[in-house]
Amino acid sequence: MTLDQYFQHNRDRHLAELTEWLSIPSVSSLSEHKQDTLKGGEWIAENLRKIGMENVQMIQTAGHPVVYGDWLHAEGAPTVLVYGHYDVQPVDPLHLWETEPFKPAIRDNKIFARGATDDKGQSFMHVKAVEALLKEKGSLPVNLKFLIEGEEEIGSVNLPKFVEENQDLLASDVIVISDTGMQEKGQPAICYGLRGLAGVQIDVKGAKGDLHSGLYGGAVQNALHALVRLLDSFRDENGVIQVDRFYDKVEPLTDEEKTAYEALNFSDEALKKELEIDALFGEKGYTSLERMWTRPTLEINGMWGGFEGEGIKTVLPNEAHAKITCRLVPHQDPDEIVELLTKHVNAHTPPGVTVEVTPFDKGAPYVTPYDHPAIQAAGASYERVYGVPTQFIRGGGSIPIVATFDQILQKPIVLMGFGLPGENFHAPNEHFHLENFDQGLRVIADYYSTLPEVLKK
Known part of the structure; x- marks a missing residue:
C-alpha cells in the first residue's frame, strides 16, 4: 500500500x-x-x-x-x-x-x-x-x-x-x-x-480574624478592598502595565513582521463574533494580533476571600488572595519580572495589611x-x-x-x-x-x- x-x-x-x-x-x-x-x-x-x-x-x-x-x-x-x-x-x-x-x-x-x-x-x-x-x-x-x-x-x-x-x-x-x-x-x-510566562500568588492579610462590619467597619482595613486597590494599580485604563521597568527589554516588531501580520487579514469583527463580545480591549496603540502574539500581558486569573455562601455575612474579611500571570515576550526574563511584580506590590500595599508574593509558573x-x-x-x-x-x-x-x-x-x-x-x-x-x-x-x-x-x- x-x-x-x-x-x-x-x-x-x-x-x-x-x-x-x-x-x-x-x-x-x-x-x-x-x-x-x-x-x-x-x-x-x-x-x-x-x-x-x-x-x-x-x-x-x-x-x-x-x-x-x-x-x-x-x-x-x-x-x-x-x-x-x-x-x-x-x-x-x-x-x-x-x-x-x-x-x-x-x-x-x-x-x-x-x-x-x-x-x-x-x-x-x-x-x-x-x-x-x-x-x-x-x-x-x-x-x-x-x-x-x-x-x-x-x-x-x-x-x-x-x-x-x-x-x-x-x-x-x-x-x-x-x-x-x-x-x-x-x-x-x-x-x-x-510568549513566556511568569505567575505569582498574592496573599493579603489584615486583622487577626474576620471582624464584625458594624463594630469595626470604617476603622479597620478590609483585606478585600486592599486587594482590589492593589490589583487596580497594575494597569491603567488603556491596558498599559504600570509596573516599573516592565517594558524595558521589550523590542518593537520589525517592519517585515508587521507586513507579514497585515497580510494575514486578521478580523477583529470575526474574533468578537467568535467570543460573543461587543468590544475588544488591550494595550493602546497595537493591533489585536500584536497584542496576542508580540506584547507582554498582566492578567488576574483568579481572586477569592471573604464570605461566599448563600445570603450575606456582614464581616470585614481578614484575608484576600489573587493569582496573576504575565505572558512575556523575547528578552523578558521570568525571574526578573517576578522581582519587578514583588517590588510593585510592596510599593503599593495599602496601610493596615501585610502582603506576601509567592512565585509559581515560569517559562522563558x-x-x-x-x-x-x-x-x-x-x-x-x-x-x-x-x-x-x-x-x-x-x-x-x-x-x-x-x-x-x-x-x-x-x-x-x-x-x-x-x-x-x-x-x-x-x-x-x-x-x-x-x-x-x-x-x-x-x-x-x-x-x-x-x-x-x-x-x-
Missing part, C-alpha cells in the same frame, strides 16, 4: 487506539490522578513498542516519569527529536461538558475529550506516521527519538533538569513539537515564536528565524498536503520546555501544530477536528521523508 492507502485502511483502528488513550484521566495537577497519569505514560510507551520503536522506557523524574523511545538505523540521515506530553488539564467545570471528558465521543467529524487536541491527539499522529513508514517502507528516512512527558500542564517542572542531565540521550539535529495550532480551518501555520519566551531550512521544509510539507501556502505566525501561549530545549540543546525547533483556535483546549468540550488528524498524518510522514534531502542542502 501507499502511505495514503495505509492511513485510510487503518483509520478506524487508529481512532480506536486514540480513544483508548484519551479515556485515561492523566490529570497531572491532581494528586488523586497520580496513578492515572502514570497509566497514561505506560499506555503510550507500550504503543511505541508495538510500532517498532526501540529502547522504550519510562524514566523516572522527581515527579511524573518521561517516556523515551528511539529508532536509530538511518545511517547518514538527520536525527529528529519528537516532543509531546501525555498529561492533560483538569476538566472543571464538569457540568459544561456535553459528553463526559474521559469518554471520547466522535460527532461532526470531531473527537471530543480532554486531551484530544492538547496534546494526546497531536502527539499520537507522530506515532502513527512512524508506524506507517515502518510498515510500508520497512525503515525510517530519518533517525527518530520520542520524548513524551507527563508534566507539561504543570509547567514541565522536572523536565529542564532531565534535559540538562541527558543531553547525549536527546542529541538530535532538529526538534519537532505538535502542541500548537493552525491559523484557521484549511490554513496551515507554523509557529516560530511563543522563545522566537527563532523562520527561514531555517528545517522550518521551511515543514511549511512545504503542509503546502503539499493542504494545497495552500503555509503561514508563519507567533503564538500567544507558552510551552515552557521550548525555551529550555532552545537554551540547552540549541537545535532548531519546528512547531508543527494541527489544532484549531476554537477547539477548547483547557476548557469544557475540548475537541480535535479529524480532518486535521487525517491531513496531519500525511504532513508528518511527508516531512520525515523530505527532511534528509533538505538538511543536506
Whole structure:
C-alpha cells in the first residue's frame, strides 16, 4: 500500500487506539490522578513498542516519569527529536461538558475529550506516521527519538533538569513539537515564536480574624478592598502595565513582521463574533494580533476571600488572595519580572495589611528565524498536503520546555501544530477536528521523508 492507502485502511483502528488513550484521566495537577497519569505514560510507551520503536522506557523524574523511545538505523540521515506530553488539564467545570471528558465521543467529524487536541491527539499522529513508514517502507528516512512527558500542564517542572542531565540521550539535529495550532480551518501555520510566562500568588492579610462590619467597619482595613486597590494599580485604563521597568527589554516588531501580520487579514469583527463580545480591549496603540502574539500581558486569573455562601455575612474579611500571570515576550526574563511584580506590590500595599508574593509558573519566551531550512521544509510539507501556502505566525501561549530545549540543546525547533483556535483546549468540550488528524498524518510522514534531502542542502 501507499502511505495514503495505509492511513485510510487503518483509520478506524487508529481512532480506536486514540480513544483508548484519551479515556485515561492523566490529570497531572491532581494528586488523586497520580496513578492515572502514570497509566497514561505506560499506555503510550507500550504503543511505541508495538510500532517498532526501540529502547522504550519510562524514566523516572522527581515527579511524573518521561517516556523515551528511539529508532536509530538511518545511517547518514538527520536525527529528529519528537516532543509531546501525555498529561492533560483538569476538566472543571464538569457540568459544561456535553459528553463526559474521559469518554471520547466522535460527532461532526470531531473527537471530543480532554486531551484530544492538547496534546494526546497531536502527539499520537507522530506515532502513527512512524508506524506507517515502518510498515510500508520497512525503515525510517530519518533517525527518530520520542520524548513524551507527563508534566507539561504543570509547567514541565522536572523536565529542564532531565534535559540538562541527558543531553547525549536527546542529541538530535532538529526538534519537532505538535502542541500548537493552525491559523484557521484549511490554513496551515507554523509557529516560530511563543510568549513566556511568569505567575505569582498574592496573599493579603489584615486583622487577626474576620471582624464584625458594624463594630469595626470604617476603622479597620478590609483585606478585600486592599486587594482590589492593589490589583487596580497594575494597569491603567488603556491596558498599559504600570509596573516599573516592565517594558524595558521589550523590542518593537520589525517592519517585515508587521507586513507579514497585515497580510494575514486578521478580523477583529470575526474574533468578537467568535467570543460573543461587543468590544475588544488591550494595550493602546497595537493591533489585536500584536497584542496576542508580540506584547507582554498582566492578567488576574483568579481572586477569592471573604464570605461566599448563600445570603450575606456582614464581616470585614481578614484575608484576600489573587493569582496573576504575565505572558512575556523575547528578552523578558521570568525571574526578573517576578522581582519587578514583588517590588510593585510592596510599593503599593495599602496601610493596615501585610502582603506576601509567592512565585509559581515560569517559562522563558522563545522566537527563532523562520527561514531555517528545517522550518521551511515543514511549511512545504503542509503546502503539499493542504494545497495552500503555509503561514508563519507567533503564538500567544507558552510551552515552557521550548525555551529550555532552545537554551540547552540549541537545535532548531519546528512547531508543527494541527489544532484549531476554537477547539477548547483547557476548557469544557475540548475537541480535535479529524480532518486535521487525517491531513496531519500525511504532513508528518511527508516531512520525515523530505527532511534528509533538505538538511543536506
